[in-house]
Amino acid sequence: MSPSDEQIREAIAEQASEWFMENRSGLLDHKESARFMAWLQASPMHVEEYLRIAALAPDLETAAKTNKTPRETLLARARGEPDGIFSFDRAGLGQLPALARRRRSPLWSPAAAAALALVAVSTVWSMRDGERFGLPRTYSTVRGEQRIQRLPDGSVLHLNTDSAVTVRYSRGERLVSLDRGQALFEVAHQDKRRLRVQTDRAGVVAIGTQFDVYRKSGTTTVTVVEGSVEVYRGGAPPPAGAEPSVRLNPGDQLDVGDRTGALRHVDARAVAAWLQRQIAFQDVPLGEVSAEFNRYGPVTVEIDDESLRALPISGIVDAYDTDSFAAYLATLSGVIVQKTPTRIRVLTRASLEPHDAAQ
Amino acid sequence: MERHQAAQVPLRMAKASKTFVEGLFAYRGALQAFFYRRLRTKVDAADLVQEVYLRMLRVSDPEAIRNPEAYLFTVAANLLKENAVADRRQAQEIAVEAAEPTPALTSVPGFEAAVDAGQRVARLCEVLEELPLRCSTAVILQYRDGLSHQNIAAQLEVSPRMVKRYLAQALSHCRRRMARLR
Numbered sequence: 121m122s123p124s125d126e127q128i129r130e131a132i133a134e135q136a137s138e139w140f141m142e143n144r145s146g147l148l149d150h151k152e153s154a155r156f157m158a159w160l161q162a163s164p165m166h167v168e169e170y171l172r173i174a175a176l177a178p179d180l181e182t183a184a185k186t187n188k189t190p191r192e193t194l195l196a197r198a199r200g201e202p203d204g205i206f207s208f209d210r211a212g213l214g215q216l217p218a219l220a221r222r223r224r225s226p227l228w229s230p231a232a233a234a235a236l237a238l239v240a241v242s243t244v245w246s247m248r249d250g251e252r253f254g255l256p257r258t259y260s261t262v263r264g265e266q267r268i269q270r271l272p273d274g275s276v277l278h279l280n281t282d283s284a285v286t287v288r289y290s291r292g293e294r295l296v297s298l299d300r301g302q303a304l305f306e307v308a309h310q311d312k313r314r315l316r317v318q319t320d321r322a323g324v325v326a327i328g329t330q331f332d333v334y335r336k337s338g339t340t341t342v343t344v345v346e347g348s349v350e351v352y353r354g355g356a357p358p359p360a361g362a363e364p365s366v367r368l369n370p371g372d373q374l375d376v377g378d379r380t381g382a383l384r385h386v387d388a389r390a391v392a393a394w395l396q397r398q399i400a401f402q403d404v405p406l407g408e409v410s411a412e413f414n415r416y417g418p419v420t421v422e423i424d425d426e427s428l429r430a431l432p433i434s435g436i437v438d439a440y441d442t443d444s445f446a447a448y449l450a451t452l453s454g455v456i457v458q459k460t461p462t463r464i465r466v467l468t469r470a471s472l473e474p475h476d477a478a479q
Numbered sequence: 480m481e482r483h484q485a486a487q488v489p490l491r492m493a494k495a496s497k498t499f500v501e502g503l504f505a506y507r508g509a510l511q512a513f514f515y516r517r518l519r520t521k522v523d524a525a526d527l528v529q530e531v532y533l534r535m536l537r538v539s540d541p542e543a544i545r546n547p548e549a550y551l552f553t554v555a556a557n558l559l560k561e562n563a564v565a566d567r568r569q570a571q572e573i574a575v576e577a578a579e580p581t582p583a584l585t586s587v588p589g590f591e592a593a594v595d596a597g598q599r600v601a602r603l604c605e606v607l608e609e610l611p612l613r614c615s616t617a618v619i620l621q622y623r624d625g626l627s628h629q630n631i632a633a634q635l636e637v638s639p640r641m642v643k644r645y646l647a648q649a650l651s652h653c654r655r656r657m658a659r660l661r
Contacts, residue, residue, distance in 0.1 A: 129658075133654045133655060134648075134651040137646075137648070137650035137651040137654070138647045140647070140650060141643045141650070142643070143548045145628060148546075148547075150542075150545065153546065154541065156547045157535075157541040157542075158541065160535055161532075161535055161536055161541065163532075164528055164529055164532035167528055167532045167551070168525075168528040171531070173654055174552075176650065176653060176654055179596065179599050179600055179603055180607075180618065180622065180649070180653055181622040182600045183603035183604045183606075183607055184607070184621070186600070187604070187607070187619050187623055191624060194615075194616045194620070195616060195634055195635070198612040198615075200612075201611060201612045201613055
């Protein structure tokens with residue numbers, strides 16, 4: 121089940137609203153401007169929703185002005201209400217400027233804590249189950265779905281498309297096994313128990329940090345956004361004196377498969393771009409980029425030609441906007457794009473020629 | 480993705496003055512009228528958006544645009560203007576009854592648009608009532624009482640960031656409810 125068009129549009133409307141408010145509260149700084157521009161350029165739907173929100177705002181202003189309730193009455197009622205935000209189950213979607221904000225203030229500042237209250241809606245339940253009874257809990261998403269889950273200790277789990285985790289809390293440890301897919305963790309450091317994320321290939325030990333774990337077949341990729349983590353190879357913590365673990369700092373990325381790869385430095389924000397339903401890539405072969413697309417949308421992109429698959433491209437695009445991706449591919453010289461409702465086939469003109477000649 | 484290698488867009492917003500930005504907001508009325516008018520003929524709105532988008536893509540150096548919002552409205556406003564000209568030209572060739580009034584760029588919306596606006600506002604008043612109280616209160620304090628985010632935050636005993644969040648939430652909720660209306 122993939123999210124309906126309406127859900128996607130609503131998610132975009134939320135992002136547009138947030139950007140609109142950001143713009144209303146003063147001119148954005150250079151970095152934020154660049155991010156906003158990138159967001160606008162990511163999809164025509166972004167442009168449309170932004171324009172529509174901008175068109176709606178004056179009406180909202182007029183409507184607000186017709187309200188006759190005295191300010192004191194409004195405030196007294198509002199203060200009496202426990203929580204002012206809707207259920208955030210569609211989560212992750214309204215979070216767009218969040219990364220930009222985080223760069224300005226430390227993650228666990230009171231303001232950031234307030235932002236985390238956004239996901240508090242589901243906390244009541246998870247607190248009961250996880251904390252009081254210590255039962256393992258599984259959270260999962262289907263293809264095309266993303267969710268934010270606040271864990272019993274206050275950590276926040278962002279689960280990407282087609283992913284699953286099982287969370288077990290014991291006296292000494294918070295253990296999260298990543299059963300499939302990709303997750304980003306914002307670890308609450310008020311809890312002194314260590315938090316460990318385990319896949320078939322690697323384990324990640326963290327204390328008060330933010331990092332991404334992507335479990336692929338045969339390899340697990342760990343990327344640190346903030347703070348630092350220790351990564352070890354294998355399906356369980358190593359005994360003392362075994363292969364030492366590797367320490368990762370912000371921007372560090374490590375692949376762990378049959379052996380531990382070399383540490384490399386990446387743009388951690390690009391890795392976390394999936395939080396905004398975006399796919400970011402820099403000089404990545406087209407074959408890999410289309411594989412990323414195929415993780416999200418209902419349409420499968422197929423590229424048969426090897427030289428085309430190897431073509432490096434760069435950019436940030438909306439994970440669900442396969443059409444724009446296809447339109448872009450069609451602009452490459454010598455490329456032909458064939459579309460059906462479920463498939464997009466990308467061919468080179470050259471690969472068609474012998475076929476034409478045979479006819 | 481590689482940006483389309485089209486002509487460099489001459490507009491540079493690096494030193495956009497405040498009055499210039501404010502001036503652009505005047506276009507918003509026209510934009511609004513355009514969208515509401517074109518909701519019946521969805522294709523036109525989609526065409527406009529597509530065209531705005533394509534022109535945004537043509538920016539060869541997105542980093543150079545210091546105020547993307549102002550830029551966006553400039554592009555949209557210019558397209559509306561072109562569109563108005565095209566509409567007028569077209570209107571001469573088709574029957575008078577079928578000719579849609581051109582979206583007024585500089586004048587206030589016509590009577591029909593004003594009636595629509597009255598209905599929209601009445602509907603929005605209802606939608607405001609559906610919001611969590613903190614959201615609707617933030618909206619009213621901002622627009623009706625003209626309070627700053629900081630001030631609203633102090634009154635509601637939350638952070639200014641939360642206030643922004645409430646206001647954004649209110650907007651997207653209204654957008655959703657108004658979209659279902661049509």
